[in-house]
Amino acid sequence: MPGRILVVDDVATNRLILKAKLAASYYDVIEADCGQAAFDTARKEQPDVILLDIMMPDMDGYEVCELLKACPETSHIPVVMVTASSAPKERIRGLSVGADDFLVKPINDKALFARVRNLLRVKIMFDELKLRDSTSRELGLSEFLEPGxxxxxxxxxxxxxxxxxxxxxxxxxxxxxxxxxxxxxxxxxxxxxxxxxxxxxxxxxxxxxxxxxxxxxxxxxxxxxxxxxxxxxxxxxxxxxxxxxxxxxxxxxxxxxxxxxxxxxxxxxxxxxxxxxxxxxxxxxxxxxxxLKMAVIDPLTGLYNRRYATQHMQKIVDRAKESGNDFAVMMMDLDRFKLINDTVGHDAGDMVLKEFALRIQENVRGVDLIARMGGEEFLVVMPDAGSMVAKHVSERLRRAVESKPFVTKDGVELNITVSIGVAIASSTNCEPSALIKRADLALYAAKSGGRNLVSFHEAA
Ligand SMILES: [Mg+2]
Structure with a gap:
């Protein structure tokens, strides 16, 4: 775990001694001979740890530490103060300006190296966490998060x-x-x-x-x-x-x-x-x-998204191959949904999608995979379910939408229906994208058959 260490001391001999010790353990050592140089070097070189002398002519170590901790470019760098005195008052003063620890001259090697290793470990962990955090932000995964x-x-x-x-x-x-x-x-x-x-x-x-x-x-x-x-x-x-x-x-x-x-x-x-x-x-x-959760969850409905669904379907397929059981894939699409957005607005449209997600959840089994594939299109995959179960559940889902109006927050009642296409997968005929395609074909048939229908795609 090598790292870059900035040694700050106004006396050249002190710097040399520390540098020799650290370099012998393969640390990359840089130096500064006064407070101002320490601050400038820290900003420019971004060391992993700073060993900071307290007694210096231009600025003392406390002032340098305060400067470092106040500057966003250097505030995260751990600082160890090097002091001739071990008085508790000085330690408290140093800790109050943000120092992480103290080493008393003459420096004990074991104390020095154990502390440097400890601070490097902490810093590496933080750097990694911050890096991942910024990556998730760049990927837009954190856009729904509340600030801490x-x-x-x-x-x-x-x-x-x-x-x-x-x-x-x-x-x-x-x-x-x-x-x-x-x-x-x-x-x-x-x-x-x-x-x-x-x-x-x-x-x-x-x-x-x-x-x-x-x-x-x-x-x-x-x-x-x-x-x-x-x-x-x-x-x-x-x-x-x-x-x-x-x-x-x-x-x-x-x-x-x-x-x-x-x-x-x-x-x-x-x-x-x-x-x-x-x-x-x-x-x-x-x-x-x-x-990470946001990467697989649809924020509006709280259901899984397409990315998760296609990934997880492969697992269901693998299990079906082992068990030899059939499973069912249902594609659902709300009828004339665009009309809702156009006539009562997008807020009402969102309400309908959320309510639909709830009605699906209430009418399938806990083991079934439910996902919003995009827009008003939803997928349900039912492991260990043959055509009898699939017929029963898909018909129940169709009725769950038709039987009760969706009510907007302004009290407008919307009568909505859903079309459903079902494909039954056998353990020998269950490639995920082919199954989704078959369920889609059945869905088109339900739409062209007049909507508010369940249609099955029969395997060739
Ligand atoms: Mg000094």
Whole structure:
């Protein structure tokens, strides 16, 4: 997983040392020697991670970080601040301007590489999600989606796995003050695993030393491996100075860590940042799922579209070949539909199509495939159905349209009828496009026979 890293430091020797370490692990390293150069280079070169010195003559690291986070071209690039001091106040200040983490000089190699790997993983995931999101938008798959609205989101559940009961109480008290957050506590590794499965928490805070001699690293990797908690935020609380354990936790998939002793504020800021990131990636994922759904669903009626129907028919065919059972293909077309659009308008026309879709759904079986093939033309495919069943169902559908007027929102009653063409497929005569063609021929026969009719195409 090589990546491009921007090293920012006003002292050439510091840059050289970092560059040598990173280049030895095959990272592509670029440099900047002051704040302004850092900002310009980041915009131009789009690095994957920025290692940012705090003490610099022109602008300090905090100012540079603020600039980077405020600029749309660079706001997504993770920033790690490199500092001579490990004072909690400085960490809080850095986190508040958008930094992802801190490394204290002299830099511990394991901490450096574990953090760089962690940030690269996150960035690659986001880049991929954003890419897919933009592709669905370009394909027009997202045009029906509402923009993400945080107001409707449920509360986030934060699960605690502290070292002692007292510590758990302190965390709970502080985290409960965050808006839209619910806190649940656990007292052992085993309980944490069970509760995570039941409650599916959005975030999990794990102390290095768990109660009842649990193994915190084992807990983290187990939670990461499970589908219920794969996307959860995980924050690891590291006992005094155990930087190498922190590095291991990052490699096992924890999202972030906090070193003891820490100000509660630091934990809160890190938790909030990670939760915001999770909300954003959840949103991108659900856009994508909805976008994919839009690719196969007709937005007006909620039925499958032609693309899905032709694809799915092949599956029905394959199954029929296995079972040896017949199946039925029905093509339906509302009679004189154009007249409705022309006389009472397109809104009424849309209402008729929606209502027709409902009446079809009410009159076929759950296993039947229903699709809108375009305009006022609909398809029903009935697996394991011979001509007897098909006759019965198609006649029932015809009556379901004829027997009850369609009522527009202005109260106008429209008497509508449907013509239906049916083809019965046997396991030896069931090529999808040929079947649709046969059903279409039967449909033409129903139309020319006077409409409001069911017509069967007899296999040659
Ligand atoms: Mg400096």
């Amino acid at each position: 609205d945080g107001a409707e989101r449920e509360n986030d559940t934060v699960m605690l796995a502290p070292a002692t009961k007292g510590q758990g109480d302190v965390w709970r008290e502080r985290i409960s003050r965050m808006p839209n957050v619910e806190v649940i506590g656990t007292c052992s590794e085993r309980e944490a695993l069970n509760m995570a499965r039941l409650e599916q928490p959005d975030a999990i805070i794990v102390h290095q030393r768990l109660m009842e001699d649990g193994d915190s690293l084992r807990l983290i990797s187990a939670l990461r491996a499970r589908p219920e908690t794969r996307q959860a935020v995980m924050i690891y609380i590291v006992s005094d100075g155990a930087i190498e354990t922190a590095a291991k936790a990052l490699d096992l998939g924890t999202s972030d860590y906090v070193m003891e002793p820490f100000e509660p504020e630091e934990l809160i800021i890190r938790l909030r940042t990670q939760l915001q990131r999770k909300h954003y990636s959840d949103q991108l994922r659900s856009n994508m799922r909805d976008g």
